[in-house]
Amino acid sequence: MKHHGRATISYNGKRLRTKEGATLNLGGTGRTAEPLDDGSVGYFEATTAPELSCTVPLTQDLAVQELRDLVDANVVFESDTGQSWVIREAFTTNTISVGRDVAITISGQPAEQL
Template identity: 45%
Template sequence: MAQVTGKAVIRVDGQELRTLPGATLDTGGVTRKPITGGGKVHGYQEEDKAPELDCQIARTKDLDVKWLGSLVNATVMFEEDIGEKHLLREAFTMETPVINSQDGSVALKMSAVSCDKV
């Protein structure tokens, strides 16, 4: 029986983050939009889409939230428990990290120049 992804390990410049369940990775590439008119689909247009990583990290005393917010030109590895690995090159933080005191997490959203399967 095939294993289905259930966990992910995320490393930024070699440092493993205490990632909570539910991390998502959009590997980016090309999106397509249908072009319609006169009740018909005439074709489609392509648009480039940057990769995006969205995750929650356990908030501990040793987690430097300012460091997370200042990340640029980082190397990020997204490793699934099924053995697949994706490398985000020249990654950067998109939004300021948000600390949630109710569940002890920090929200992190990143993008990158590219995302490659390794």
């Protein structure tokens, strides 16, 4: 059985040439345990934002300003296992520092499996 090894990430149909190690937290409903004085444990729910993190090499053709200003995008995370997710209304959450590599963090609506 094949395990995840590589991810392909694209935004608005443009592919990012990412380095190994991209991750996606799907977001959605998160639960927090709430211990009670009678020894039982309940929970409460809250919406958690998705978070896609990736690193791309700084190249001549990398649209750094476009990535910095990214809002209202459709971002797709495709695993080499054949599974894919989309983050709609996505936006870049971090300020971008340039160097040898560029780290990018994206959030938006909870990820939906395609």
